[in-house]
Amino acid sequence: MPDFFYQSPDDMIGKPITEIYENPKFTDVLETAQPVHGYIHDLNGHEIIASRVPIIQDGNIVGAVGKVVFKDVNELYALTKKVDSLRSELDYYKNTMLQKNSSALELLKGKNPLMVSLVDTALRVAKSGSTVLLRGESGTGKELFAQLLHSESFRRQGPFIKVNCAAVPENLLESELFGYDEGAFTGAIKGGKLGKFELADGGTLFLDEIGDMEMAMQAKLLRVIQEREIERLGSSKARKVDVRLVAATNRDLEAMIRDKQFREDLYYRLNVVTLTIPPLRDRMDDVEGLIDTFLKKFNHQFAKSVTEISSESKSVLMKHLWPGNIRELENVIERAFNMLDGSEIQLKHLPNYLQILAGHETRPFVGGALENILNRVEKEALIYALNNANGNKVQAAKTLGLSRAGLYKKLIKHGLH
Numbered sequence: 001m002p003d004f005f006y007q008s009p010d011d012m013i014g015k016p017i018t019e020i021y022e023n024p025k026f027t028d029v030l031e032t033a034q035p036v037h038g039y040i041h042d043l044n045g046h047e048i049i050a051s052r053v054p055i056i057q058d059g060n061i062v063g064a065v066g067k068v069v070f071k072d073v074n075e076l077y078a079l080t081k082k083v084d085s086l087r088s089e090l091d092y093y094k095n096t097m098l099q100k101n102s103s104a105l106e107l108l109k110g111k112n113p114l115m116v117s118l119v120d121t122a123l124r125v126a127k128s129g130s131t132v133l134l135r136g137e138s139g140t141g142k143e144l145f146a147q148l149l150h151s152e153s154f155r156r157q158g159p160f161i162k163v164n165c166a167a168v169p170e171n172l173l174e175s176e177l178f179g180y181d182e183g184a185f186t187g188a189i190k191g192g193k194l195g196k197f198e199l200a201d202g203g204t205l206f207l208d209e210i211g212d213m214e215m216a217m218q219a220k221l222l223r224v225i226q227e228r229e230i231e232r233l234g235s236s237k238a239r240k241v242d243v244r245l246v247a248a249t250n251r252d253l254e255a256m257i258r259d260k261q262f263r264e265d266l267y268y269r270l271n272v273v274t275l276t277i278p279p280l281r282d283r284m285d286d287v288e289g290l291i292d293t294f295l296k297k298f299n300h301q302f303a304k305s306v307t308e309i310s311s312e313s314k315s316v317l318m319k320h321l322w323p324g325n326i327r328e329l330e331n332v333i334e335r336a337f338n339m340l341d342g343s344e345i346q347l348k349h350l351p352n353y354l355q356i357l358a359g360h361e362t363r364p365f366v367g368g369a370l371e372n373i374l375n376r377v378e379k380e381a382l383i384y385a386l387n388n389a390n391g392n393k394v395q396a397a398k399t400l401g402l403s404r405a406g407l408y409k410k411l412i413k414h415g416l417h
């Protein structure tokens, strides 16, 4: 315990506080009667975190108490770092738990031959430690594959850290990935901050939506992949990191390279092993199994016992093209759980855009001229995207990869405006 006052208690008792140490702040509390918690304060050369609280008797201030919460501000910074790292770990375990205790492997095992061989390849690749690029439409299960690559690797005891490159503002991504040293920039937390690369040391770093990373950041990432070391912002010290990289995207990276939006050299570094996850419409033989998985998951989550799904509903689910893939199917089942009161999912528990399929004899892509089929599919995708975005056209346009004007044109064409 540091000596804050450089005097013995006997020398201090009974003296005015202003004679013990220079602290006009402490006397504030006697005047304002307002408690202040957790402020950083220089106490005779020690940077502490303290609280001050008034003592009030019969409505009058009779004194005040000051309490040192952290005797050295660096203790708090160390704690913040620890919390940061624990939070990341917690996210990973929470996610795993949310899969209702099923491992990624259990979930990904399906009937579809394409998937069976993909999971087989993933299991082999998991052990190698090579960088993996996961490709596939949104909602196909790329993150689940990333978890599989981690949990089946020799790094499974290490951390699994995810960064969504599209969700972190461009100017923050660098410090998010590489961290920073104290004083790196205005507003930087004292004591610095660990980046995700360092947090993932000994484990796996999952870079989701890598196609949304800015070119300048891509160059920095490339350097880290090549050197296997990072430099925190504001530091010139290189730090070795032992991280297995898994990246994912639903973007057309090859087209982006042609448009000079994605670096070719980074592409080759990431593309050591590529796993392309098929869209759900190409593996309809897995739909039934997935429905069962989600029934179990939501029975558990909602404490219900839904055991049936009407044949009409089932046939609609087998007919739909699932532009939102497994995420869409999962949402549809979750929505049904919110609607039903009995133990059977019926047509009325499904969203409107699915109910209208009940009258159709076939899937939209069966029968007729290709142009008509594409039109039907397009219309369904529009309805789905709008529905999923709660009618928000800007968001729906973004999901569909259309400009706003482009979306309006298509809505008019299908009479959906």
Ligand SMILES: Nc1ncnc2c1ncn2[C@@H]1O[C@H](COP(=O)(O)OP(=O)(O)OP(=O)(O)O)[C@@H](O)[C@H]1O
Residues within 6 Å of the ligand: 099, 107, 108, 109, 136, 137, 138, 139, 140, 141, 142, 143, 144, 145, 208, 248, 250, 290, 293, 326, 327, 330
């Ligand atoms: N085989 C599966 N069994 C059960 N749930 C699955 C399966 N595959 C995916 N899911 C679930 O579907 C949802 C979407 O999966 P995930 O987030 O892995 O997709 P994604 O391809 O990474 O999507 P995005 O590109 O939008 O990030 C998640 O809730 C996931 O748990």
